[in-house]
Amino acid sequence: xxxxxxxxxxxxxxxxxxxxxxxxxxxxxxxxxxxxxxxxxxxxxxxxxxxxxxxxxxxxxxxxxxxxxxxxxxxxxxxxxxxxxxxxxxxxxxxxxxxxxxxxxxxxxxxxxxxxxxxxxxxxxxxxxxxxxxxxxxxxxxxxxxxxxxxxxxxxxxxxxxxxxxxxxxxxxxxxxxxxxxxxxxxxxxxxxxxxxxxxxxxx
Numbered sequence: 001x002x003x004x005x006x007x008x009x010x011x012x013x014x015x016x017x018x019x020x021x022x023x024x025x026x027x028x029x030x031x032x033x034x035x036x037x038x039x040x041x042x043x044x045x046x047x048x049x050x051x052x053x054x055x056x057x058x059x060x061x062x063x064x065x066x067x068x069x070x071x072x073x074x075x076x077x078x079x080x081x082x083x084x085x086x087x088x089x090x091x092x093x094x095x096x097x098x099x100x101x102x103x104x105x106x107x108x109x110x111x112x113x114x115x116x117x118x119x120x121x122x123x124x125x126x127x128x129x130x131x132x133x134x135x136x137x138x139x140x141x142x143x144x145x146x147x148x149x150x151x152x153x154x155x156x157x158x159x160x161x162x163x164x165x166x167x168x169x170x171x172x173x174x175x176x177x178x179x180x181x182x183x184x185x186x187x188x189x190x191x192x193x194x195x196x197x198x199x200x201x202x203x204x
Contacts, residue, residue, distance in 0.1 A: 002105055002106060003024045003025065003102070003103050003104045003105060003106075004021070004023040004024050004025070004104065004105075004106040004107075004108060005023055005024065005025040005026065005027050005095065005099050005102065005104040005106070005107050005108070006018050006021065006023040006025070006026050006027070006107070006108040006109075006110070007027055007028075007029070007091060007092070007095050007107060007108070007109050007110070008026040008027065008028050008043040008046065008047065008054070009028065009029075009039050009043065009110075010028070010038065010039040010040070010041075010042030010043045010046070010167070010168065010169045011039075011110075011168055011169065011170045011183070011187075012151055012155065012165065012168040012170060012186075012187060012190055013110035013111070013112050013146065013151055013154060014043075014110040015042075015046055015160065015164070015165060015167065015168050016110070016146075016151075016154045016155045016157075016158040016160050016165065017108065017110040017145065017146055017154065017158065018046060018047075018050065018052070018110075019046075019050065019158045019159075019160040019164065020145075020154075020157060020158035020159070020160070021108060021145060022050065022052070023052065023108060024052070024053075024104070025052065025053050025054075025055065025099075025102055025104060026043060026046075026047045026052050026053070026054045026055070027054075027055050027056075027057060027095045027098055027099065027107075028040050028043040028044075028054065028055070028056050028057070029056075029057045029059065029091050029094050029095060030056060030057065030058050030059070030060075031059055031060070031061045031062075031065075031087075031090060031091065031094070032059075032060040032061050032062025032063075032065060032070065033062075033065070033069045033070065033084075033172075034068075034069055034070055034071050034172070034173055034174060034175070035069075035169060035171050035172065035173070035174055035175050036175075037175045038169045038171075038175040038176070039169060040056055042167050042168065042169045044056075045167055046164070046167060049164065055098060055102070057094050057095065057097075057098050059094055061090065064085065065084050065085075066078060066083060066084050066085060067080075067081050067082050067083050067084060067172075068081045068082040068172040068173050068181050068182070068183075069082055069084050069087075069172050069173075070084075071173055079117070079118065080117070080118070080182065081172075081181070081182060082172045082181065082182055082183065083118070086120070087120065088109075088118075088120035088121065088125070088129075089120060089129065092107065092109070092129050092133070092142060095107055096133055096138075096140045096142075099138070099140055100137060100138045100140070104138075104140060105138065105139060105140055105141065106140065106141050106142075106143055107133070107140055107141070107142050107143070108143050108144070108145060109126065109142065109143070109144050110144075110146060110154075111126065111144045111146065111147050112146050112147065112149055112150060112151050112154055113147065113148060113149060113150050114150065114151065114186075115147075123144065123147050123148075126142055126143075126144045126147065129142045130142035130143070151186070151190045152190055152193045152194060152197075155190070155194060155199070156194075156197075156199070162194075162199060168187065170183040170184060170186060170187040171183050171184050171187075172184075
């Protein structure tokens with residue numbers, strides 16, 4: 001039978017997609033990013049609550065990183081402060097490498113509409129990565145069920161409770177929310193929009 005894994009970072013989008021789609025396996029990558037410890041702890045907690053086996057892949061690529069995710073000044077070519085060269089390509093590759101030993105044939109990612117700001121957050125990019133992974137061993141397809149949704153729409157579609165969503169860690173700079181990075185700003189904006197729509201009250 002098909003076995004689906006999700007790349008779970010512990011952020012709002014990946015938690016909501018995990019709750020919505022209930023994959024067979026969750027995979028979290030520690031690639032040397034500053035908030036890795038909390039991302040792993042959050043992902044472990046969510047996976048345990050949902051009864052999903054959780055695996056952590058360790059591959060320190062911090063020497064190749066850039067920007068907020070390793071608390072350094074972004075490269076001159078960086079389109080944003082948290083940009084890390086080829087990061088999503090790296091994460092997909094590492095997750096699929098682990099996924100082969102777990103027998104998966106689909107890897108889900110929680111990219112949403114706003115992620116298209118980066119080329120490696122577009123539907124075209126994921127389509128190309130899926131073709132590449134299917135061409136190689138195990139024929140693992142890459143899917144992004146929420147690529148046409150905003151983060152708010154994804155949370156609403158998932159029907160996740162506010163109490164569970166509160167576990168999300170979106171900070172790019174630290175294991176404790178810094179409050180001033182793009183990840184923290186997005187978190188506040190999404191929660192605000194959800195509260196304006198009565199989400200916290202109805203889903204508590």
